[in-house]
Amino acid sequence: MAYTALLDACVLYPPTLRDLLLRLGERRLYRPLWSAEILEEMVGSILRDRPDLTAERLARTVDLMREFFPDAEVIGYAGLVEAMANERKDRHVLAAAVKGRADVIVTRNLRHFPLKVLEPFDLDVQGPDDFLLHQFYLQPEIVLAELEGMASTNKQPPRTMSELLERLDTLAPEFSQTVRDHLAE
Numbered sequence: 221m222a223y224t225a226l227l228d229a230c231v232l233y234p235p236t237l238r239d240l241l242l243r244l245g246e247r248r249l250y251r252p253l254w255s256a257e258i259l260e261e262m263v264g265s266i267l268r269d270r271p272d273l274t275a276e277r278l279a280r281t282v283d284l285m286r287e288f289f290p291d292a293e294v295i296g297y298a299g300l301v302e303a304m305a306n307e308r309k310d311r312h313v314l315a316a317a318v319k320g321r322a323d324v325i326v327t328r329n330l331r332h333f334p335l336k337v338l339e340p341f342d343l344d345v346q347g348p349d350d351f352l353l354h355q356f357y358l359q360p361e362i363v364l365a366e367l368e369g370m371a372s373t374n375k376q377p378p379r380t381m382s383e384l385l386e387r388l389d390t391l392a393p394e395f396s397q398t399v400r401d402h403l404a405e
Contacts, residue, residue, distance in 0.1 A: 307332035
């Protein structure tokens with residue numbers, strides 16, 4: 221079975237990060253998971269911060285995510301939510317990870333998932349930087365190919381590898397620098 225990662229809304233929110241994570245999932249470097257609640261949280265956050273985007277446009281994004289990853293959406297976890305001992309507002313995330321048998325939760329809210337709470341479920345938590353670094357170290361050729369594909373097909377900036385890595389700098393600085401170093405070799 222593939223390494224499975226539950227993607228929290230905060231890592232699906234930034235479009236460049238979401239695109240890279242989903243491309244790597246499509247290439248089967250890992251199996252992505254999420255819940256309807258996580259997708260709703262992602263859409264709500266984007267609409268709150270980006271009034272130039274419409275709910276219809278984001279619904280199309282969610283529809284495409286579901287189409288490309290028909291087995292990614294975890295269901296039937298609601299009964300576990302109250303039993304989770306992590307940060308209250310992120311208990312649904314942990315419950316979905318447990319129900320989906322995830323290996324890791326990828327989130328920017330690391331402190332909401334203390335290791336002592338995750339240990340009984342044999343779960344890990346990683347920020348996007350660490351997660352992407354692991355993917356790069358395991359399959360650098362695939363990660364580089366996907367980054368190059370992103371840069372060459374984007375209609376909006378970033379359009380070059382350098383611009384793409386600059387965009388990822390705030391979300392995954394070590395990953396971005398590691399890719400730069402690798403390209404400079």
